[in-house]
Amino acid sequence: MHRFSHAGRRAAHLTMFTCLLSCVTAIAPRPVAAQGAITSNAFNPALSLILDGKYTNYSRDPRDYQISGVLLGEEAGLPSRGLSLGETELAASANVDDKFYGQVTLSISDNDEKTDLNVEEAFVQTTTLPQGLTARAGKFLSDIGYQNSKHSHTWDFADQPLVYRALLGEQFGDTGVQLKWVAPTALFVELGGEAFRGSEFPASGAGHDGVGAYTAFAHLGGDVGDTHSWRAGVSYLDTDAVNRESTLPSDDIVAFTGQSRVWIADAIWKWADHGNPKTRNFVLQGEYLRRKESGNLATRLATAAYDGTQSGFYVQGVYQFMPRWRAGVRYDRLSADNTVGPLPIATPLSDDRDPSRVTAMVDFSNSEFSRLRLQLADDRSRARSDRQLILQYVFSLGAHGAHQF
Template sequence: MQRTAWLAGIALVVGAGETAFGQTAPYPGAGAAGSSSAEVTSGNRFNPDISVILEGNAYWDDADGEGAGLPGLAEGINAAHGGAGHDHGHAHGGDEPGFNLKPTELLFSASVDPYFDAFVQAVIEDSGEVGLEEAYFTTTALPAGLRVKGGQFLSGIGYHNEKHRHQWEFIEQNLPYQHLLGPHGLMDSGVQLTWTPATPVYTHFGVEALQGDQEVVGRFAGEEAIHGLEEEGHVTGGTLDPYRDPDEGPRLFTAFAKVAPDLGYSHELQAGLFGVYATDHQEIHGGETLPVHVTNGQSWVVGTDWVYAYDAPDQYGKGDIKLQAEYLYAVKDLEVAYHAEDPSVEGDRREFTEDGFYVQGRYGFAANWRAGARYDMVGLTNKREGPGTATHWDRSERISANVTWSPSHFSRLQAQWSRPEIATDHGTETANQFFLRYILSLGQHGAHDF
């Protein structure tokens, strides 16, 4: 099947109610968020597509309002464990009981000239603070199916990682992404090279070199955490000066591959493999109750992603099916570089291992209506090993279900129930969570990819 025919097929598979919630397509020549280099107007200095995404929800739980924070407390290799310079919650915009305005997204995309497209996404928090999520260019005229992306962007690894919050099928980030990649997934500054060869079977390959400024994989505690410990008087022996600055970037590298066999007009399947490697990973633990110690080394994540979609003959998404799943396996290979009270352990190796997966599906049970379910978990493997010692943590899991109504391509209303069962340092904690969510799209916005 020719690549153009395949792409036309997956556009139909996506179904009703999704055009307003799109992202950049992963093939050469596709403009950022739907822009087209072929439509550049001579002398048009600034003529971007502009869209605004509004999102909010109403939230309740049966845990005295603490349910939204539970997933961030899961025990595992990236939990605080008395550490410094680390966000225990790992929350992505935690919800309070009642009404919540989520970050408002501003999206700008345009064809710069016949050779480059550009895309910018800024977010406005409910406090009024403005932040930048993505700002990148993509090439549009390279030969042989090659494309270069540069700037700050969501990595192309996996399936879910490139999706913005308003594209998530469920309100909360899935557990393996949250704990093994970060609350936003993997997003960084750097450069990406992809290759989509003109073959009968769709194949897509990519590599990235990223700066390595991350909260989870490849994180670096550094100056801020060290200064805080010194100010509080927790550094009682030696000096932490050698551990203030990270290695020069880029410090984070990724590779990914995707393949989509031809299953006919109504069915689509995509499978992928990916890997992430951080050359410089530093953690600083201790403080109030434990002696300060520094661990340095490397960290990496490997995974696989699978997506299946069926486009039913009915219109507006009725009868459509979409299934997706991803598995992640993360390792941190570290050495004790400094210990305030026991220098004899310096040089000892510490290996941390944790995995996780999610599986979710949705079904269009009526025109513009769909129902979805998800199971996500972390910690089938969840351990820390050192010389003669090993620590194992329990797994955490969650089930969720939702119903979504999309009156048009530019609006979505959703009701969701979730029940997390989270292994914390106080034992397993559970909650029943209820959400009512709205998403509205104002202005131009590109179509979904597969």
């Protein structure tokens, strides 16, 4: 992700300020035009702001965080201890004209040292291609897997599954193009492929003249009666990394150059009481990811050959037992088989143990627009267990959110 230079950061602050001002004006209580009246802002995009804040407590120092068997991307890790602001998200979307739709999601993260403004998504997509085709261009979260394309405010837990954190750097998104096709069948069949710049983890360095990552995915889905629905899929990600840096807890930097390929199998099954998820519903979700990397690792003083296979899965169940209240549990497990040549520093790649994590959460949503969550986890990513507590709020202001499956 971009790190702003000092001047750039000041500019970003300024833009953010003006933006926030105008956005707040746009979503404050406002008069609705009487039927037939046309106002100058009638064509404004749908704007929404996501407010996310946390209190976290860990039994171990989050700055030492690493996962045995993998080198983490710079985005991956734990939120800082104590009170912190998560990602404040500003999203705008609208139809561009009769043939295109556009969407922008900016995320603002603020921590002790700096404020970062990131373009999480900024893409346009077609609405009128024939034969069930949809094309997209810009920056966006890839449609591989199930959890990957979900924005953080829609997650069922306060953090990503361990396998996503370890193998995809929390989640994979980049600048690129996408083509999707939905089959004209009663069974939901969606096939798609993407080509990306290749600058985001697990790719890096925008190899091959800036077209350095490719994906392909297939999703199937449907209903069983009025109360059950499901989706399952397989996905593949093929990337090249050029000097992909990982900072170890010792502050040493290891850079990977080589090929990284990820396979994903995902499945989700949902049940709703009388088909009406508002009262009671249950969601069972699981994904398996496997990544193969081969190339070499460079430290300041040496370079060594590296071949690694890392895999893992998570399975989670979330039950809404009465309106507004949900409870869920999640189990994560990873394993790795790495061959690394001699390096002068120790890396987590040579840790010969299988990380795992057990998470439990309960959340309360006063309305569709507010959610308060308590999450407890026993995280065995490192040699000793880390007990984690997260209290979180996620509020959304402005336009109505999308009810994604």
